[in-house]
Amino acid sequence: MTKVVVVAQAGRFQREAELLSARLNCPVHDSDAVPEAHFRISVGDTLSVVCGSAKNAYNVYVDFDDMRIRQRRQAGSKDLLVRACGLHKATHSVSSIVDTTAGFGADAWVLAGTGVQVWAYERDRLMYELLENARKRTMFANDAARLKFIHGDPAAENQEVAADVIYMDPMFSGGLRKALSTKNMMFLQEWLGSDYSLDDQSRVFRWALKQARNRVVVKRSDKAGFIDELKPTFQIMGKTHRFDVYQRG
Numbered sequence: 001m002t003k004v005v006v007v008a009q010a011g012r013f014q015r016e017a018e019l020l021s022a023r024l025n026c027p028v029h030d031s032d033a034v035p036e037a038h039f040r041i042s043v044g045d046t047l048s049v050v051c052g053s054a055k056n057a058y059n060v061y062v063d064f065d066d067m068r069i070r071q072r073r074q075a076g077s078k079d080l081l082v083r084a085c086g087l088h089k090a091t092h093s094v095s096s097i098v099d100t101t102a103g104f105g106a107d108a109w110v111l112a113g114t115g116v117q118v119w120a121y122e123r124d125r126l127m128y129e130l131l132e133n134a135r136k137r138t139m140f141a142n143d144a145a146r147l148k149f150i151h152g153d154p155a156a157e158n159q160e161v162a163a164d165v166i167y168m169d170p171m172f173s174g175g176l177r178k179a180l181s182t183k184n185m186m187f188l189q190e191w192l193g194s195d196y197s198l199d200d201q202s203r204v205f206r207w208a209l210k211q212a213r214n215r216v217v218v219k220r221s222d223k224a225g226f227i228d229e230l231k232p233t234f235q236i237m238g239k240t241h242r243f244d245v246y247q248r249g
């Protein structure tokens, strides 16, 4: 069975589907003749991925309008990540954040909702395409100006970034974890597999400690140890996960 195919939802999306298939380096099919494939990337107004087959198939896309994300944006300074980044105080001095692990963009979108500038990096090409599609589909100009998605790894080649806070949400930090929803997490685990090794987390973390002006924030599942076994300055505890905060400067 082919692993990945790109499919146009209708004839008018065929050209877009062809361009995407070239960027993702996988075959493209029109909607009439879709071969069996574990991942079917569906190009329409909403870019989505159908994963699995028959009754076990599920569909994912980036949804900034998801109810849980809206609730987090409305919670403002009560949101645990917003607190961990130091944005809850009326007179905070944080103006820029680098999110090193954009994923489905939920955390980046919540942080941008506080008014700071967010650069969210995603190194996987398909995840980046899903994020960009949602940005174009749903964001108003002022939000889009505050949140930029960048395809790539910010820590590659030790590049310099000027950010007050650097945030990382590694996928595997000791057991499976509920993120945005089980479906999105399941998809990331199926799509990315073991691409995100512990060594890799450590490399990004060490880079972040050198670059962040104010702090590095690391999301961990509640039972996981410290990243790189380094004790944080303080922690913000949630029910299933926590944020370890490493203060700099």
Ligand SMILES: C[S@@+](CC[C@H](N)C(=O)[O-])C[C@H]1O[C@@H](n2cnc3c(N)ncnc32)[C@H](O)[C@@H]1O
Residues within 6 Å of the ligand: 100, 101, 102, 103, 104, 105, 106, 107, 108, 121, 122, 123, 124, 127, 152, 153, 154, 155, 169, 170, 171, 179, 180, 188, 192, 196, 204
């Ligand atoms: C657990 S998800 C992040 C979920 C995200 N916090 C959210 O709110 O949707 C981790 C994501 O980070 C990406 N990633 C992992 N390491 C990266 C790196 N070094 N640079 C850029 N992206 C990375 C993975 O491809 C994956 O999509």
